[in-house]
Amino acid sequence: MFVYNYRIYDRYRRPVASMAVLADEHAAWRPDNFSYSVLGSETAIRFPVAKLTDYHDKLDELEVSENAFALITAAHIPTRRTRKNDQARKDAKSRLVRLLYQRKWGKQRVIDLFTVLDWMMKLPEELEQQLWHEIEAIDEKEKMRYVTSVERIGIAKGLQKGLLKGRREGRQEGETRLLKKQPERRFGTLPVSGPRND
Known part of the structure; x- marks a missing residue:
């Protein structure tokens, strides 16, 4: 800090x-x-x-709050409680998505918060598909399409791409450090060479 x-x-x-x-x-x-x-x-x-942890017994208050941070906290609590119960997590995630729709917030804010919820509350593919069917039904009922199928694919690809990029960069950085240390261990600090003129 x-x-x-x-x-x-x-x-x-x-x-x-x-x-x-x-x-x-x-x-x-x-x-x-x-x-x-x-x-x-x-x-x-x-x-x-x-x-x-101060908010674990205040989930109902968090869910009705208009504060976006309250909604994220409301997602954190069931995410921790449902570590070994995928169905319970899917039900909690579905409830939170419905709350997002009820807020009547702007589209970009809803997409941003949905992306956070999606990242926090990972589900197996089968339950994820069920959730998307529910979201499509809400879209039809509310006549308010927040997250289109194209945006949904983009969100998923963006998260996957970010994870893969982070892993790849971490691996490359580790390999570079290892390659640099091997000669230094044997020969000591290597001199910095200038451009060659031959």
Whole structure:
């Protein structure tokens, strides 16, 4: 928190407010400060903390809130509760998608929030297909097509492409580091060579 805070300040030279959102299950763990002192000099940061476990018994309130963050928190709670129950997760995801439609928010906001829900609440392919049939039925009933089939495919491909790109880049970076370290282990730090003139 301290590093992020000072780096943002260093870059933009504006006051920075830091806040921690803790998604772990340890209700008593609430770090809200960082400090150190050396040779009479002291540096410290204190920040507010939002603990998602505080909202586990407030799911009904979250689901009726107009706040987009409340909806994401409302997705986090059943996602953790349904780790080993795909059907329960699908039912929870379906309920949250219906809530998205009820909000009458703008199309882009709905798509953005849907993308987050889709990323958080992964389902097996069969249940995912069932959910999409339900969404299509809602579209017909509400006469409000938020996520077209083309956008749905794009969302899925975008998530897959991002994951594959991240894995590929991570693997390449690891291989590059390994290749660089092997000669250095044997011969020491390698000199930087300039362009050849031959």
